Amino acid sequence: MLEDTIAALATPPGEGGIGIIRLSGSQAVAIAGKIFNPRQGPGLAASRSHFLRLGLIQDPDTGETIDEVLISVMYGPHSYTAEDVVEINCHGGALATARVLQLVLRQGARLAEPGEFTRRAFLNGRLDLAQAEAVLEVIRARSSQGLQAAMAHLQGQLSGKIKELSTGLTGILAAFEASMDFPEEVGPVDQEKLQELRQILAGVEKLLASWEEGRLLSEGLRIAIVGRPNVGKSSLLNALLNQERAIVSNIPGTTRDTIEETLQLGGFTCRLIDTAGLRETADTLESIGVARSKQAIEAADLVLMVIDLQDGIQAEDRRILATVKNKQVIITGNKRDLAGDNCEGLAAFAGDNPYVAISALTGVGLNELAQRIRELVLGGRVSRQADEPLIMKVRHRDALERCREHLQSASAAWEKGLPEDLIAVDLWAAVNYLGEITGSTAREDLLDRIFSDFCIGK
Numbered sequence: 183m184l185e186d187t188i189a190a191l192a193t194p195p196g197e198g199g200i201g202i203i204r205l206s207g208s209q210a211v212a213i214a215g216k217i218f219n220p221r222q223g224p225g226l227a228a229s230r231s232h233f234l235r236l237g238l239i240q241d242p243d244t245g246e247t248i249d250e251v252l253i254s255v256m257y258g259p260h261s262y263t264a265e266d267v268v269e270i271n272c273h274g275g276a277l278a279t280a281r282v283l284q285l286v287l288r289q290g291a292r293l294a295e296p297g298e299f300t301r302r303a304f305l306n307g308r309l310d311l312a313q314a315e316a317v318l319e320v321i322r323a324r325s326s327q328g329l330q331a332a333m334a335h336l337q338g339q340l341s342g343k344i345k346e347l348s349t350g351l352t353g354i355l356a357a358f359e360a361s362m363d364f365p366e367e368v369g370p371v372d373q374e375k376l377q378e379l380r381q382i383l384a385g386v387e388k389l390l391a392s393w394e395e396g397r398l399l400s401e402g403l404r405i406a407i408v409g410r411p412n413v414g415k416s417s418l419l420n421a422l423l424n425q426e427r428a429i430v431s432n433i434p435g436t437t438r439d440t441i442e443e444t445l446q447l448g449g450f451t452c453r454l455i456d457t458a459g460l461r462e463t464a465d466t467l468e469s470i471g472v473a474r475s476k477q478a479i480e481a482a483d484l485v486l487m488v489i490d491l492q493d494g495i496q497a498e499d500r501r502i503l504a505t506v507k508n509k510q511v512i513i514t515g516n517k518r519d520l521a522g523d524n525c526e527g528l529a530a531f532a533g534d535n536p537y538v539a540i541s542a543l544t545g546v547g548l549n550e551l552a553q554r555i556r557e558l559v560l561g562g563r564v565s566r567q568a569d570e571p572l573i574m575k576v577r578h579r580d581a582l583e584r585c586r587e588h589l590q591s592a593s594a595a596w597e598k599g600l601p602e603d604l605i606a607v608d609l610w611a612a613v614n615y616l617g618e619i620t621g622s623t624a625r626e627d628l629l630d631r632i633f634s635d636f637c638i639g640k
């Protein structure tokens with residue numbers, strides 16, 4: 183599969199300033215050379231690596247000019263895939279790029295599969311698997327903090343840590359192999375190695391502990407806005423987004439479905455979820471909405487529980503508070519503009535939870551609310567030094583958890599003085615799980631799954 187030359191549109195389809203057709207493989211230059219007519223200078227095959235050249239794309243069969251382009255050749259191994267790569271910068275119209283791609287395919291290239299360029303970069307050893315996945319993390323990053331963490335992954339921060347742990351483990355394994363192969367000469371494995379094993383286990387645990395924050399960076403903080411009907415939940419969503427996203431009305435039960443929008447707060451992505459007002463209802467549609475609200479509460483990292491300061495605390499509010507008691511909650515007293523200075527019940531109702539009085543209508547108190555959210559995000563969860571690696575993918579977490587199990591079982595067996603071959607089996611398994619992260623022990627079906635997440639052209 184690595185032998186054929188692949189091609190695809192590398193920019194999003196549709197209209198744009200430019201659209202780039204990318205080719206990779208041993209025939210990339212020869213294929214592009216057949217359709218490129220340079221404005222000046224020699225043919226494409228004589229191009230300098232990493233230089234742009236101007237010319238026309240012409241159909242070699244008919245002589246028809248398709249587009250005027252800038253073209254670059256990047257010879258392997260100094261290219262994205264480590265193979266010869268050609269990028270054709272077309273005018274960014276859907277038709278021009280489609281015609282150029284067609285021509286390239288007709289000259290012998292094959293349409294790339296999703297993620298195939300990056301997969302080749304991995305198979306050719308230019309990126310390891312964690313770095314290849316980071317390409318997608320960078321593309322999909324939704325907050326500046328998330329982008330920073332993804333870039334660190336792309337540059338090998340996580341891979342470096344995994345390799346360090348793996349090298350340590352391999353060293354211990356080598357000691358076991360030697361001791362098992364030559365029991366007379368070598369003798370039992372030194373107890374010092376047990377200490378090393380414990381340190382490696384601590385390293386794995388530290389990485390696992392970063393998951394909570396990593397997930398936050400990649401997925402965003404889920405904030406559910408909940409409360410009785412008509413307290414102003416949708417108004418709050420709109421006010422925070424600064425946009426009339428959800429329908430607001432004075433009819434209780436306006437919002438029937440959950441509405442989700444993202445918002446950037448202090449460099450973090452927050453996913454704000456407006457929910458249907460919580461109450462007992464005989465209306466079928468509304469009760470479906472209420473069930474969805476409950477699911478949203480379940481999945482939320484943070485709940486903004488909205489109460490109506492004008493109405494004061496109601497029995498229903500207390501019931502709702504009880505249902506969110508094991509969540510992080512900010513009690514949000516709304517309609518402060520109607521309540522005058524009468525916000526006393528709020529503090530007592532909130533108890534240990536942080537609270538703030540706002541008006542979604544006038545905007546009073548919204549900055550303070552955003553500040554509270556930031557404090558909870560930054561204070562409670564984000565404690566990491568930026569130069570420490572963190573994990574952001576379920577796949578990495580799962581592999582590390584399995585690795586940890588085997589390390590625990592190896593060290594327990596060691597402490598009990600169990601046979602060396604038993605310990606070695608666990609150590610092997612642990613090394614394998616680390617290798618799944620960087621790809622050194624990843625199987626074909628795993629690669630298929632990972633790269634099918636990419637789009638064509640990446």
Ligand SMILES: Nc1nc2c(ncn2[C@@H]2O[C@H](COP(=O)(O)OP(=O)(O)OP(=O)(O)O)[C@@H](O)[C@H]2O)c(=O)[nH]1
Pocket residue numbers: 410411412413414415416417418429430431432433434435436437438457458459460516517518519520540541542543544
């Ligand atoms: N004066 C005042 N009115 C508000 C404020 N916030 C919301 N309202 C009004 O309260 C009514 C209900 O607002 P919504 O945002 O639709 O309330 P909700 O909680 O989403 O209601 P449901 O979707 O039915 O559960 C509307 O008439 C809003 O204009 C506020 O801070 N001050």
Ligand SMILES: [Mg+2]
Pocket residue numbers: 415416417428429430436437457458459
């Ligand atoms: Mg609503």
